[in-house]
Amino acid sequence: MNESLGVLLAVLVGSLAVTVLARKLRVSPPLVLVVVFLGVSFVPGMPEVRLDPDLVLPLVLAPLLYSAGLQSSPRRLRENLRPIGLLAVGLVLFTAFAVGFTASWFLPGLPLASGLVLGAIVAPPDAVAAASIGRRLGLQRRVMAILEGESLLNDASALTLLRIFLAAAGVGAVTPSVWVGLGEFLLTAVGGIAVGAAIGWLVHRVRLRLNDAIMESALGLLIPFATYVLAEDFTGPVHASGVLAVVVAGLYLGHKSSESTFASRLQDQAVWAGLDTVLEAFVFALIGLQLAPVVNELRAGLGTVLLAAVAVLVATVLARIVWVFPMTYAFRLVPRIRAHEPRRPPWRVPAIISWSGMRGVVTLAAAFAVPDDVPGRDVIIFLAFAVTVGTLLLHGLTLPWLIRRLRVYDTGQQSDALAEAAAKQAAAEAAITRLDEVAGDGTPDHITTQLRSWAEQRANGAWERLGRPTEEVGEAPTATFSRLRRQMLAAERETFVRFRDQGRLEDGVFVEMLREIDHEEAMLDR
Structure with a gap:
């Protein structure tokens, strides 16, 4: 039983290693896996799987x-x-x-x-x-x-x-x-x-x-x-x-x-x-x-x-x-x-x-x-x-x-991008309308301004992708925002790591703070 599990584990690890190599070489992993393990099946002493x-x-x-x-x-x-x-x-x-x-x-x-x-x-x-x-x-x-x-x-x-x-x-x-x-x-x-x-x-x-x-x-x-x-x-x-x-x-x-x-x-x-x-x-x-x-x-x-x-x-x-x-x-x-x-x-x-x-x-x-x-x-x-x-x-x-x-x-990429931009524009308008409905008179102006900016930025980013290539018109505003914000997040992450390594931040707290940054970076990546 233990021997069988060891063989299966070896096959699994080997198959993942071959998959990594195939992806790096940009060839189809299924084909490489079949060819490699065809040869492995005839190796003397190889147990039957x-x-x-x-x-x-x-x-x-x-x-x-x-x-x-x-x-x-x-x-x-x-x-x-x-x-x-x-x-x-x-x-x-x-x-x-x-x-x-x-x-x-x-x-x-x-x-x-x-x-x-x-x-x-x-x-x-x-x-x-x-x-x-x-x-x-x-x-x-x-x-x-x-x-x-x-x-x-x-x-x-x-x-x-x-x-x-x-x-x-x-x-x-x-x-x-x-x-x-x-x-x-x-x-x-x-x-x-x-x-x-x-x-x-x-x-x-x-x-x-x-x-x-x-x-x-x-x-x-x-x-x-x-x-x-x-x-x-x-x-x-x-x-x-x-x-x-x-x-x-x-x-x-x-x-x-x-x-x-x-x-x-x-x-x-x-x-x-x-x-x-x-x-x-x-x-x-x-x-x-x-x-x-x-x-x-x-x-x-x-x-x-x-x-x-x-x-x-x-x-x-x-x-x-x-x-x-x-x-x-x-x-x-x-x-x-x-x-x-x-x-x-x-x-x-x-x-x-x-x-x-x-x-x-x-x-x-x-x-x-x-x-x-x-x-x-x-x-x-x-x-x-x-x-x-x-x-x-x-x-x-x-x-x-x-x-x-x-x-x-x-x-259909161009039509997809157009449909995405139109949907995000409508969504941004709906979001801003909802903001006006739920934000009371006591809501600070800088909060509503920032929320409006986030909604508009998502819509603008979709429209910008429909324009001419970056090589012709330079970096789009949303791309500039993402690039600069990534650098800020990298600085925050480095600071959190330093505090953790110095013992000034508990590991559990560090993980939660790191997750917040990861979610924001995932949103920027999208």
């Missing part, structure tokens, strides 16, 4: 999806529901059958039912790597919304489909017909949505009454794990989707976060940013470490399986391309849809979406969850690993070049 799906899905996938839900926009998901649904459900089904028939064709000894199990396993892309590349390069926001929405929903459809195909392969109750399978799929999805919405609503009501940022943040850390377990294990015969429940709870609570206190919002952002970094680094390190155990367990002829791996990888990549391009334009033949979306998407948009199909931890966790009595289990695991690593390297190494080449950049 197995992916346990019973732990990976609730302890790693659930918090990552919950965090993504917190940061996602329900409005943008609703606006792009059709393309997201076509990818998260339609493409998952299409890929599963394309890969299933391909695997059975190249491996005659592999039953079609087992091929379809493999298809369901490799069907859902993991957009963590693609989204990190897109954010770094300023990928068009609608494309980002579609990719992130797909990654939130496709895991649920793929895992439900896997359950149905496992039944067809002879594991568990046999699915009598396609319609029964479709009914099970819908019940699982509806159950997951209902559980997630109920938990989100309940937790939001509880958090509003807590009024304690630390306890709210502590409760937030438990939500993804509890939601996943409740949906998967305590919903009776429906067997609701834990993945979908976690996503819905995250979307609801993220949308309602504006009703929480500022302290809980700031604390949640910091906590989840750190946890995301740790989990993502650990996940991609685990993916790399699986190669040696997978190869050791492979009992079929390696040459035949390698050929099948190439064929399955090609089928997986081509299935996404073949699906995305027609589906992007086919629905525009419907007059109502064409009237609602008069602008035809340029071909560069489906090109980027179709080349963002990197697989991740869900694929490998699902592969290792396949029961031992499924025919060709060792081949399924090896092919799933080949698709995961192949798509990560193929798409991950070429996607940045493709985005730059096709120039699918976000062009």
Whole structure:
């Protein structure tokens, strides 16, 4: 037990070290992690680190999806529901059958039912790597919304489909017909949505009454794990989707976060940013470490399986391309849809979406969850690993070049800045009006003057960013204010440190005074 914990701790520390190096070199951390730990898996004496799906899905996938839900926009998901649904459900089904028939064709000894199990396993892309590349390069926001929405929903459809195909392969109750399978799929999805919405609503009501940022943040850390377990294990015969429940709870609570206190919002952002970094680094390190155990367990002829791996990888990549391009334009033949979306998407948009199909931890966790009595289990695991690593390297190494080449950049910065400036101007006017209402005759003039100045400064700073570059017109007034105020805060901080070191200030008092300066500096940085 202690040895296992030591190995996991070493993997975690090593993955964070590699992530730091990758960020300094400005390369995609997931790709570097996979390559580095692929090599580590073959180091003599390296203990085997197995992916346990019973732990990976609730302890790693659930918090990552919950965090993504917190940061996602329900409005943008609703606006792009059709393309997201076509990818998260339609493409998952299409890929599963394309890969299933391909695997059975190249491996005659592999039953079609087992091929379809493999298809369901490799069907859902993991957009963590693609989204990190897109954010770094300023990928068009609608494309980002579609990719992130797909990654939130496709895991649920793929895992439900896997359950149905496992039944067809002879594991568990046999699915009598396609319609029964479709009914099970819908019940699982509806159950997951209902559980997630109920938990989100309940937790939001509880958090509003807590009024304690630390306890709210502590409760937030438990939500993804509890939601996943409740949906998967305590919903009776429906067997609701834990993945979908976690996503819905995250979307609801993220949308309602504006009703929480500022302290809980700031604390949640910091906590989840750190946890995301740790989990993502650990996940991609685990993916790399699986190669040696997978190869050791492979009992079929390696040459035949390698050929099948190439064929399955090609089928997986081509299935996404073949699906995305027609589906992007086919629905525009419907007059109502064409009237609602008069602008035809340029071909560069489906090109980027179709080349963002990197697989991740869900694929490998699902592969290792396949029961031992499924025919060709060792081949399924090896092919799933080949698709995961192949798509990560193929798409991950070429996607940045493709985005730059096709120039699918976000062009809405100017309109965003204009909207921000208009909103801040209206907010400043509302703030000053409220000040006039609540400030009594006895309020000192210098206080009301300073408060008016702060409100006007926030609005002016937004308008200044719409002007010409600093190189042309010199430093803006708000920039001058921020620069000078930072220097003043630095002097205050140095003084507090000196008083603490001289024993003239208790450590507890010092921490509180330092926090005040940190909050003001964070506001200036924003």
